[in-house]
Amino acid sequence: MRRKIVAGNWKMNGDSAFIAKIIPALENVAVADGNAIVIAPPYPYLLSVSQAIGSNRLSLAAQDVAYTENGAFTGAVSASMLADVGCSYCIVGHSERRALFGETDAYVALKIDRLHEVGIVPIVCVGETLEQRESGLTLSVVEQQVRLAVGHLSADMLSRVVLAYEPVWAIGTGKTASPQDAQEVHAHIRGVLASIAGDVAERISILYGGSVKSSNASELFSQKDVDGGLIGGASLDASDFSRICSLLS
Ligand code: 13P
Numbered sequence: 001m002r003r004k005i006v007a008g009n010w011k012m013n014g015d016s017a018f019i020a021k022i023i024p025a026l027e028n029v030a031v032a033d034g035n036a037i038v039i040a041p042p043y044p045y046l047l048s049v050s051q052a053i054g055s056n057r058l059s060l061a062a063q064d065v066a067y068t069e070n071g072a073f074t075g076a077v078s079a080s081m082l083a084d085v086g087c088s089y090c091i092v093g094h095s096e097r098r099a100l101f102g103e104t105d106a107y108v109a110l111k112i113d114r115l116h117e118v119g120i121v122p123i124v125c126v127g128e129t130l131e132q133r134e135s136g137l138t139l140s141v142v143e144q145q146v147r148l149a150v151g152h153l154s155a156d157m158l159s160r161v162v163l164a165y166e167p168v169w170a171i172g173t174g175k176t177a178s179p180q181d182a183q184e185v186h187a188h189i190r191g192v193l194a195s196i197a198g199d200v201a202e203r204i205s206i207l208y209g210g211s212v213k214s215s216n217a218s219e220l221f222s223q224k225d226v227d228g229g230l231i232g233g234a235s236l237d238a239s240d241f242s243r244i245c246s247l248l249s
Helices: 016-027 043-053 079-084 095-101 105-117 130-134 138-150 179-203 214-221 238-248
Strands: 005-009 036-040 058-062 089-092 121-126 162-165 206-209 228-231
Touching: 005 089, 005 206, 005 238, 016 036, 016 043, 016 058, 016 238, 036 089, 036 238, 043 058, 079 105, 089 105, 105 121, 105 138, 121 138, 130 138, 138 179, 162 179, 179 206, 179 214, 214 228, 214 238, 228 238
Parallel strands: 005 036, 005 228, 036 058, 058 089, 089 121, 121 162, 162 206, 206 228
Antiparallel strands: none
């Protein structure tokens, strides 16, 4: 059985009051053994969320990491710092980092390596733009992103990666990929992973992201190769996010 994961990416949102509200709500959600609720607050709140979760029912993620080790990189945060404050996951290659902050596939690959050195599981985001989808390029774009990010990993290291398919046109727009479209891309990603690492691909969780809400999550997550979700806007609503997380029971 593959691990099912619901991860909340708060992006540049949230504050101490929100943490005090959402953590107790999530602590009450029943989650089957092996599945995981992951929370990715902004950097300044990682330590307080880490202390607030206190149990192993919730896991902590960062939203990004430096591609280098500690040193003279003003404003950057290293993988070892993330491990030090209790992160067990870290998002890399989010389309907002790619589009707004110049993240390249080469940086994504380096960041995955830094995270693996400290035992943090990368959540590697891939996805096509609307223009690429309309040009029939979805599968090739996503395949190239996957290969450039994780193609250099051994099967063992690849087993310690989570993928997230996030079509750029579905992020924050209210438009969701249909469950069938999501399944098609997820199955393709799994095929690419199998070509890199064989049977290990069957054990890798592939999350869907892009306007997931409690009203559409169940149908998306019931697709064969959709192993949960990476949630933006709805992760900022304690009751909606709790309902999505309850699908992990
Ligand atoms: P939305 O759920 O707000 O569309 O965001 C998805 C996302 O980018 C999660 O990383």
